[in-house]
Amino acid sequence: MDVDIGNALASVASPGVSRASLERLDERVADAHERIERGMTNREHGYEALNLPERTDPDEIRAAVDPVADAEALLTVGIGGSSLGAATIANAFESDTETVFLDNVDPAWVSRKLASLPLEETAINVVSRSGTTAETLANFLVVRDAFESAGVDWTERTIVTTGDSGPLRDLADRHDLPSLKVPDGVPGRFSALSAVGMVAAAVCGHDLEALLEGAAAERETLAGSLFECPAYAYGATTYALDGRGAGTNAVMPYAESLETFAEWFAQLWAESLGKDELGQTPVRALGATDQHSQLQLYRAGPRDKLVTFLTVDGGPDRSIPETDVDDLAYLGDSTLGELLAAEFEATEASLAAADRPNVRVELEAVDEYELGGLLYGMEAACVLAGELYRVNTFEQPAVEWAKKATRGLLGGGEFEEAEAVAEKTELRVER
Numbered sequence: 001m002d003v004d005i006g007n008a009l010a011s012v013a014s015p016g017v018s019r020a021s022l023e024r025l026d027e028r029v030a031d032a033h034e035r036i037e038r039g040m041t042n043r044e045h046g047y048e049a050l051n052l053p054e055r056t057d058p059d060e061i062r063a064a065v066d067p068v069a070d071a072e073a074l075l076t077v078g079i080g081g082s083s084l085g086a087a088t089i090a091n092a093f094e095s096d097t098e099t100v101f102l103d104n105v106d107p108a109w110v111s112r113k114l115a116s117l118p119l120e121e122t123a124i125n126v127v128s129r130s131g132t133t134a135e136t137l138a139n140f141l142v143v144r145d146a147f148e149s150a151g152v153d154w155t156e157r158t159i160v161t162t163g164d165s166g167p168l169r170d171l172a173d174r175h176d177l178p179s180l181k182v183p184d185g186v187p188g189r190f191s192a193l194s195a196v197g198m199v200a201a202a203v204c205g206h207d208l209e210a211l212l213e214g215a216a217a218e219r220e221t222l223a224g225s226l227f228e229c230p231a232y233a234y235g236a237t238t239y240a241l242d243g244r245g246a247g248t249n250a251v252m253p254y255a256e257s258l259e260t261f262a263e264w265f266a267q268l269w270a271e272s273l274g275k276d277e278l279g280q281t282p283v284r285a286l287g288a289t290d291q292h293s294q295l296q297l298y299r300a301g302p303r304d305k306l307v308t309f310l311t312v313d314g315g316p317d318r319s320i321p322e323t324d325v326d327d328l329a330y331l332g333d334s335t336l337g338e339l340l341a342a343e344f345e346a347t348e349a350s351l352a353a354a355d356r357p358n359v360r361v362e363l364e365a366v367d368e369y370e371l372g373g374l375l376y377g378m379e380a381a382c383v384l385a386g387e388l389y390r391v392n393t394f395e396q397p398a399v400e401w402a403k404k405a406t407r408g409l410l411g412g413g414e415f416e417e418a419e420a421v422a423e424k425t426e427l428r429v430e431r
C-alpha cells in the first residue's frame with residue numbers, strides 16, 4: 001500500500017500536523033520501530049503477528065480443508081478476530097463458494113441463515129482462539145443440531161481452528177475433526193494471515209501464497225522513519241491527529257469489495273488502542289454510498305475527525321449506456337469506474353477545501369497480493385500507534401469484563417462482573 005498524508009498537514013487542515021512536528025515524532029517512530037523489530041525477533045506476544053507471512057503454511061491449510069474443498073457453501077462460525085479477517089478476505093474476491101459468517105447470536109437471523117443453506121453441500125469452519133467464546137460455541141451447537149436434524153453428518157464437514165487446549169479443542173479431538181492451530185502469540189484481531197483468516201479463503205479457492213507474499217512485501221517496507229514506511233506514516237499521522245483533536249477516524253473504502261475491511265479495521269483500531277482513556281474511535285464508511293449520508297457531518301460538523309480514504313487503481317469496469325436525455329448525456333461518455341473515481345476525487349477535494357484532515361491509502365488492485373499487504377500494513381500501523389500511545393496493544397481487558405458478566409448471567413460460573421448488571425440506574429420514560 002501507498003499512503004498520502006498531504007491533506008493531514010497543518011498547512012492545509014485543521015486539526016492538522018505540521019511537517020516539523022512529524023519530524024520530531026519521527027524520532028519516537030525510530031525507537032518504536034526498534035522495539036517492534038525486537039518483539040518480532042524474540043517472538044513476543046502480539047509482535048509475533050508481524051511474523052505471520054513467513055510462519056503461515058498454505059499447504060497445511062489446504063490439506064486441512066481438502067475433505068470439503070468442493071463444498072458449495074461455507075459456514076464460518078466465529079466472532080471478532082475469529083471472523084472479521086476471514087470475512088474481509090472472502091468478501092473481497094469472487095468465488096463459486098457461497099460464504100456465510102455466523103458471528104452474532106440473534107436467533108431470527110441465525111435461523112434465517114441456516115434455512116438459506118444447502119446443508120448437505122455446506123462445510124462448517126469453526127474458529128475460536130480461546131475455544132470458550134459463548135457466541136461461537138452456542139452457534140456451533142445450534143449448527144450441529146441443524147445438520148443432525150437434516151440428516152447430514154456434520155463431523156464429515158467440519159474444520160476447527162482453535163488453541164492447544166479448551167472445549168473446542170476437546171470437541172475436535174473427540175470427533176476426530178480436521179483441525180488447525182491458532183498460532184501462539186497472535187491475538188485474534190491480528191490473525192487474519194494465519195489459519196484463522198485463511199481457511200475460508202482456501203475453501204473459496206483464493207490464492208493463499210499471494211496473500212502471504214503481499215504481506216511479506218509490506219513487512220520489507222518497515223523502516224525506522226515514517227517518511228520511508230507507508231504503514232508507519234499512517235500509524236504516526238493518525239496518532240498525531242488524534243492528539244490534535246481528531247478523535248474519530250472514518251475509514252472509507254472506495255470499493256464495495258473492501259466494505260468488510262472497514263469492519264476488520266474497526267476492531268483492530270478499537271480493541272488495540274482503546275485503553276487508559278486513550279484511543280481513536282473508528283467509524284465504518286463506504287464510498288460513494290456514504291457521500292450521501294455521512295459526508296455532510298465530515299465536512300461541516302465538529303472538527304474532531306480524520307477521514308481515511310482507501311482507493312483502488314484499476315480493476316474491472318463497466319460502461320454507462322448512452323441516453324438521449326440531454327441532462328444525462330455526460331454519463332454516457334463515462335464508465336462506472338470513472339464515475340466512482342470522480343466521486344472519490346470530488347469528496348477528497350471537498351474535505352480539503354473545508355480544511356478537514358484526510359489521508360489516502362492507495363492499492364493497485366483488489367487482489368490477494370494487495371489485500372495481504374493492506375492487512376499487514378494496517379496491523380503494523382496499529383502496533384506502531386500502540387507504541388506511540390504507550391498502551392498495551394495486544395490486550396482487551398474491557399471486552400473480557402463483559403464476556404465474564406455474560407457467562408455469569410447464564411450460570412456459566414461465578415463472576416462478580418455479573419452482579420453489576422442488577423445495579424443499573426433506571427430513569428424510564430414509558431409510552
Ligand SMILES: O=P(O)(O)OC[C@H]1O[C@H](O)[C@H](O)[C@@H](O)[C@@H]1O
Pocket residue numbers: 079080081082127128129130131132133136188189271396399400
Ligand atoms: O477467538 P475467540 O477466543 O473466540 O475470541 C473472539 C473474540 O472474543 C473477544 O471479543 C475478544 O475481545 C476478541 O479480540 C476476540 O477476537
